[in-house]
Amino acid sequence: MTQPSSTVRELIRQHYSDLTQSERKFANALLENYPAAGLASITIVAGQTGVSTPTIARMVQKLGFKGFPQFHKALLKELQAKVSGPTERRANWATEAPESHLLNRFAKAVTQNIQTTFSNVPSEAFDAAAHLLADTDHTLFIVGGRITHALADYAFTHLQAVRPRVIHLTSSSATWPHYLLDMEKGDTLLMFDIRRYESNLLRLAELARDRGVAVVLITDQWSSPVAEIATHSFNCWVEIPSAWDSNVSTLMLLEALISATQEEAWPNTKDRYERLDRLFEQTRLFRKPGGA
Amino acid sequence: MTQPSSTVRELIRQHYSDLTQSERKFANALLENYPAAGLASITIVAGQTGVSTPTIARMVQKLGFKGFPQFHKALLKELQAKVSGPTERRANWATEAPESHLLNRFAKAVTQNIQTTFSNVPSEAFDAAAHLLADTDHTLFIVGGRITHALADYAFTHLQAVRPRVIHLTSSSATWPHYLLDMEKGDTLLMFDIRRYESNLLRLAELARDRGVAVVLITDQWSSPVAEIATHSFNCWVEIPSAWDSNVSTLMLLEALISATQEEAWPNTKDRYERLDRLFEQTRLFRKPGGA
DNA sequence: CCCGTTCTGAAAAAAATTTTCCACATCGAC
DNA sequence: GTCGATGTGGAAAATTTTTTTCAGAACGGG
Numbered sequence: 157m158t159q160p161s162s163t164v165r166e167l168i169r170q171h172y173s174d175l176t177q178s179e180r181k182f183a184n185a186l187l188e189n190y191p192a193a194g195l196a197s198i199t200i201v202a203g204q205t206g207v208s209t210p211t212i213a214r215m216v217q218k219l220g221f222k223g224f225p226q227f228h229k230a231l232l233k234e235l236q237a238k239v240s241g242p243t244e245r246r247a248n249w250a251t252e253a254p255e256s257h258l259l260n261r262f263a264k265a266v267t268q269n270i271q272t273t274f275s276n277v278p279s280e281a282f283d284a285a286a287h288l289l290a291d292t293d294h295t296l297f298i299v300g301g302r303i304t305h306a307l308a309d310y311a312f313t314h315l316q317a318v319r320p321r322v323i324h325l326t327s328s329s330a331t332w333p334h335y336l337l338d339m340e341k342g343d344t345l346l347m348f349d350i351r352r353y354e355s356n357l358l359r360l361a362e363l364a365r366d367r368g369v370a371v372v373l374i375t376d377q378w379s380s381p382v383a384e385i386a387t388h389s390f391n392c393w394v395e396i397p398s399a400w401d402s403n404v405s406t407l408m409l410l411e412a413l414i415s416a417t418q419e420e421a422w423p424n425t426k427d428r429y430e431r432l433d434r435l436f437e438q439t440r441l442f443r444k445p446g447g448a
Numbered sequence: 449m450t451q452p453s454s455t456v457r458e459l460i461r462q463h464y465s466d467l468t469q470s471e472r473k474f475a476n477a478l479l480e481n482y483p484a485a486g487l488a489s490i491t492i493v494a495g496q497t498g499v500s501t502p503t504i505a506r507m508v509q510k511l512g513f514k515g516f517p518q519f520h521k522a523l524l525k526e527l528q529a530k531v532s533g534p535t536e537r538r539a540n541w542a543t544e545a546p547e548s549h550l551l552n553r554f555a556k557a558v559t560q561n562i563q564t565t566f567s568n569v570p571s572e573a574f575d576a577a578a579h580l581l582a583d584t585d586h587t588l589f590i591v592g593g594r595i596t597h598a599l600a601d602y603a604f605t606h607l608q609a610v611r612p613r614v615i616h617l618t619s620s621s622a623t624w625p626h627y628l629l630d631m632e633k634g635d636t637l638l639m640f641d642i643r644r645y646e647s648n649l650l651r652l653a654e655l656a657r658d659r660g661v662a663v664v665l666i667t668d669q670w671s672s673p674v675a676e677i678a679t680h681s682f683n684c685w686v687e688i689p690s691a692w693d694s695n696v697s698t699l700m701l702l703e704a705l706i707s708a709t710q711e712e713a714w715p716n717t718k719d720r721y722e723r724l725d726r727l728f729e730q731t732r733l734f735r736k737p738g739g740a
Numbered sequence: 741c742c743c744g745t746t747c748t749g750a751a752a753a754a755a756a757t758t759t760t761c762c763a764c765a766t767c768g769a770c
Numbered sequence: 771g772t773c774g775a776t777g778t779g780g781a782a783a784a785t786t787t788t789t790t791t792c793a794g795a796a797c798g799g800g
Binding site for chain 4: 501503
């Protein structure tokens with residue numbers, strides 16, 4: 157993928173690690189509004205980004221251009237090439253894919269799902285659920301089904317960073333009795349169950365409830381039977397034109413919950429986060445963050 | 449500007465009868481290559497059209513602009529509007545939640561990420577990557593990092609349903625050499641690496657490439673160093689106002705890739721899907737679908 | 741906590757762009 | 771064929787944009 161005459165977009169990616177904070181500010185702005193954000197005069201571009209003109213000038217030189225005018229011309233050339241290429245005249249400027257491409261059909265369906273999902277989240281239940289997830293006085297158990305196993309894993313990784321006493325039940329239901337042994341009144345069970353609902357998840361939820369455990373359920377728009385038992389349950393719209401279901405909205409709700417949990421637990425867990433950061437530094441397996 | 453809300457295109461049509469021969473020359477050139485042909489400097493624009501600078505200057509004044517810079521700005525503004533245009537910015541997201549509720553802030557940030565991500569996917573590379581993932585004559589390896597492990601898992605679960613010969617590398621890098629042993633020329637490695645890029649993933653990618661394996665990378669907007677090596681790489685916008693990154697857009701791109709893969713591989717794998725369905729029925733662990 | 745390095749933006753200098761002015765060319769009318 | 775009106779582009783003037791310079795600020799390492 158290393159081509160001599162690459163697009164400005166590629167040039168930015170290639171040189172991104174060389175860029176300074178202010179320069180990245182412009183790089184990000186340009187990538188987010190490509191190529192329009194780079195086609196005005198250097199003065200205007202700098203003003204819109206909130207940096208000075210020399211910063212822009214220095215950056216385009218790092219990208220390999222002799223000066224801003226050359227950079228400007230390169231962007232323009234790309235724009236022109238796009239028009240003469242596929243004869244579509246009114247094509248989306250920012251998007252390369254034609255309207256009917258799978259990418260666009262997919263984006264449309266998923267955006268719709270996300271909107272519907274969010275419109276249907278009861279905010280009190282959401283806040284209450286976040287409160288449960290942030291309760292470090294009790295243990296938090298997480299479990300998912302066949303497909304949602306990955307989501308449970310994701311939830312576990314993040315919540316474990318936020319708070320102690322988080323346990324991920326492996327998806328093999330044979331091991332669940334062991335975990336049930338340790339569940340106590342006041343604990344919380346975060347559960348994922350989307351269609352092709354799994355009966356052993358329902359059984360687990362029942363047993364957990366009987367032990368005084370609060371159940372937070374993330375399910376699909378048709379609601380898993382676990383919803384009857386759950387303390388709080390949230391519906392995510394998952395349907396896409398495909399043989400399987402999309403979990404984008406599910407992940408989005410999960411992330412929102414994690415975010416709320418973190419916000420709630422922050423005073424208690426800030427130190428925890430910093431310790432985790434230091435631990436990663438020490439292992440030297442991880443590079444510094446890429447940007448802002 | 450007499451008409452504040454009319455496009456330059458419309459202005460040209462409106463004033464076309466007032467234009468002189470040379471002026472029409474530029475008008476036609478602009479309409480044919482809109483708006484790129486008007487976004488360079490007046491000198492260049494004039495040169496490309498084959499007329500003099502005063503001609504251009506007089507014409508844009510006839511169109512109602514004070515000068516060429518104003519005309520330039522108007523074109524740019526139209527271009528910019530296109531980017532944010534197709535996205536329906538919903539005024540009220542969650543029906544009941546107040547504007548400032550975390551849910552709404554979150555939805556806003558993530559929607560922005562998704563849009564930008566999709567705008568930046570090169571459709572040819574996407575199709576090519578789907579082709580690689582659908583190639584059942586070779587083995588497909590999947591690997592993720594610390595956080596993206598869950599995404600790799602998700603990808604594995606779905607792709608395994610679509611095609612045979614899919615292998616998920618556990619996130620423990622100690623076991624990777626074993627997998628490398630079995631990698632052969634023509635195989636594909638699907639890799640996730642978002643910031644806090646992991647150096648052992650880079651090493652793995654290098655070794656895989658050396659063995660003739662195609663690397664498909666899903667990374668963040670700043671690009672993992674693996675991108676240098678990858679056959680195809682895709683950038684996902686992951687930034688949210690939080691200490692960690694959102695993987696909603698990442699999952700969305702992944703699902704789109706899975707969807708494309710499935711579409712491509714369908715003739716060969718339809719039977720596989722039906723067999724899988726029957727197997728689930730037989731285990732009796734799963735209930736019938738809940739809805740539509 | 742200090743020092744050296746790197747980064748950043750205000751302002752001046754340099755280089756362009758845009759505009760204005762004016763002479764020449766073109767065209768149709770008489 | 772001459773005249774007047776209109777259209778056109780070369781070149782200078784006015785303006786703006788781009789670049790350079792430099793001093794202060796921010797950052798990171800010891």
